Amino acid sequence: MNKISQLISLLGGTGAVAKELKIQPSAISNWKKLNKIPSSKHKAILELGSFLNINIENFLPAKKLRDFKFKILLIISGGVASYKSLEIIRLIKKTNINLDVVMTKSAQRFITPLLVTSLTEKKCYVDLFSVEDETKMNHISLARSPDIILVAPATANIMAKLANGLADDLASTILLASFSKIILAPSMNPVMWNNLATQENYKKLKDRGIKFIEPDTGDMACGESGAGRLPEPKLIVESILSDINKDQTLASQFKNVSILITAGPTIENIDPVRFVSNRSSGKQGFEIASELTKRGGKVTLITGPVNIPFPACENIIQVNTAHEMLDSVYKQLPADILICNAAVADWKLVPKTSSNKNFDLNNKIKKTNSSLLFETIKNPDILATIAKGNLRPKIVIGFSAETNNLKKNAYSKLISKNVDLIVANNVSNNKVFGEDYNKVCLIEKNNCEEWETQSKKSVAFNLVNKINNLLNNYNQRGINAK
Numbered sequence: 001m002n003k004i005s006q007l008i009s010l011l012g013g014t015g016a017v018a019k020e021l022k023i024q025p026s027a028i029s030n031w032k033k034l035n036k037i038p039s040s041k042h043k044a045i046l047e048l049g050s051f052l053n054i055n056i057e058n059f060l061p062a063k064k065l066r067d068f069k070f071k072i073l074l075i076i077s078g079g080v081a082s083y084k085s086l087e088i089i090r091l092i093k094k095t096n097i098n099l100d101v102v103m104t105k106s107a108q109r110f111i112t113p114l115l116v117t118s119l120t121e122k123k124c125y126v127d128l129f130s131v132e133d134e135t136k137m138n139h140i141s142l143a144r145s146p147d148i149i150l151v152a153p154a155t156a157n158i159m160a161k162l163a164n165g166l167a168d169d170l171a172s173t174i175l176l177a178s179f180s181k182i183i184l185a186p187s188m189n190p191v192m193w194n195n196l197a198t199q200e201n202y203k204k205l206k207d208r209g210i211k212f213i214e215p216d217t218g219d220m221a222c223g224e225s226g227a228g229r230l231p232e233p234k235l236i237v238e239s240i241l242s243d244i245n246k247d248q249t250l251a252s253q254f255k256n257v258s259i260l261i262t263a264g265p266t267i268e269n270i271d272p273v274r275f276v277s278n279r280s281s282g283k284q285g286f287e288i289a290s291e292l293t294k295r296g297g298k299v300t301l302i303t304g305p306v307n308i309p310f311p312a313c314e315n316i317i318q319v320n321t322a323h324e325m326l327d328s329v330y331k332q333l334p335a336d337i338l339i340c341n342a343a344v345a346d347w348k349l350v351p352k353t354s355s356n357k358n359f360d361l362n363n364k365i366k367k368t369n370s371s372l373l374f375e376t377i378k379n380p381d382i383l384a385t386i387a388k389g390n391l392r393p394k395i396v397i398g399f400s401a402e403t404n405n406l407k408k409n410a411y412s413k414l415i416s417k418n419v420d421l422i423v424a425n426n427v428s429n430n431k432v433f434g435e436d437y438n439k440v441c442l443i444e445k446n447n448c449e450e451w452e453t454q455s456k457k458s459v460a461f462n463l464v465n466k467i468n469n470l471l472n473n474y475n476q477r478g479i480n481a482k
């Protein structure tokens with residue numbers, strides 16, 4: 001299924017989308033065939049996604065700074081550093097970035113919305129339940145339209161609300177309803193900053209992919225000193241501008257690179273009712289597919305049956321068995337990169353009677369049979385087959401799920417399967433399957449990196465950086481050889 005077909009199916013199917021957009025179903029079928037939506041319809045599609053509460057931005061071409069006006073929403077929460085946000089506004093106003101501002105109730109004790117409006121020359125939003133605001137720019141539009149939401153200063157309170165999903169005012173509701181990149185610039189008393197509760201919230205938010213502009217250390221307005229001061233506005237704005245540039249560069253890092261990813265478990269039927277499979281959730285492979293798509297890669301995800309939402313990527317192929325997965329991988333070759341993350345069932349189990357006779361597999365095996373035996377038939381090793389074959393992609397990456405001798409076993413898979421990199425993890429005690437966190441070890445021929453425990457999203461981000469290095473080295477070797 002191509003990317004646009006996936007998107008239409010997420011939005012309710014051809015008929016439903018045609019009805020919502022008041023256009024002919026044949027036009028939608030054409031979009032699916034061409035794998036493209038005309039730019040005149042992007043806004044309507046985004047609005048439909050937003051109405052249905054589905055994040056569909058990754059399905060459409062990424063916004064480019066030069067094509068669109070970049071939008072930042074600044075949320076000012078209440079602390080002695082609130083006044084510094086006025087300088088942040090002044091500096092952002094000097095760029096061509098479109099800025100909106102939301103203030104919390106306590107921020108208004110330090111500076112007034114009128115002061116903010118006099119700088120932005122725009123309405124400053126303060127109230128979740130304003131009838132007037134809801135008709136013009138409701139809290140969902142405020143949450144969805146910016147490319148970046150910057151909270152500066154971010155108090156311990158607003159961090160705690162976001163970390164725990166509280167939405168009791170305009171600012172916290174926007175933060176919860178947003179798909180945008182969120183950047184927090186905390187500012188508070190040093191004891192509050194170092195409090196275990198704040199530090200746990202900080203870690204939680206960081207693990208979820210929220211970016212922080214770390215507080216400075218020094219003398220505070222309250223007379224104490226330590227970490228908790230809002231960095232200078234100039235540094236905050238510079239950091240954001242450099243982030244925007246970095247994101248734009250990353251968005252095309254894998255442009256024109258084709259990537260095949262296998263993910264999830266495979267299943268092998270025993271009879272029409274029963275099957276053997278494993279505990280793989282597909283989460284890590286889906287995060288990698290999503291990250292590579294964000295960076296401009298042409299990603300085909302070949303996945304076994306999973307119970308998690310599909311990531312946005314060019315192409316998704318659903319399979320059941322190891323043989324189907326291998327066939328699908330073959331059909332998608334050649335590709336530049338292969339990442340085998342799937343937990344492939346190593347054996348097919350063929351049921352046999354006690355006298356070694358086959359069952360009729362069209363029918364359910366009844367328990368009235370005196371005994372049931374299984375013959376095991378080895379499945380193909382997809383990773384090794386492709387990595388040793390004629391159509392080997394430039395970079396081949398495998399995973400290694402181990403319960404003991406992690407590095408030794410992973411290294412022997414690296415060599416025996418002829419791959420460039422093995423991402424190994426310890427799966428004993430159900431520590432990885434279905435979880436959101438992962439602790440991995442990266443094994444190469446002459447290198448071994450042990451990464452600290454981090455979210456699967458973060459593993460995907462760092463792994464994609466690593467893959468980028470491997471690809472650059474490969475391309476460099478090619479240039480040197482010429």
Ligand code: CTP
Pocket residue numbers: 262322340341342343344345346379380381382383384397398399400401402413
């Ligand atoms: N793999 C594969 N096809 C298989 C088995 C494994 O493509 N039939 C790939 C996996 O996707 C993974 C790597 O090989 O990238 C290692 O898989 P793993 O299950 O850890 O090890 P196995 O090779 O199956 O060996 P063992 O189960 O004995 O550890």
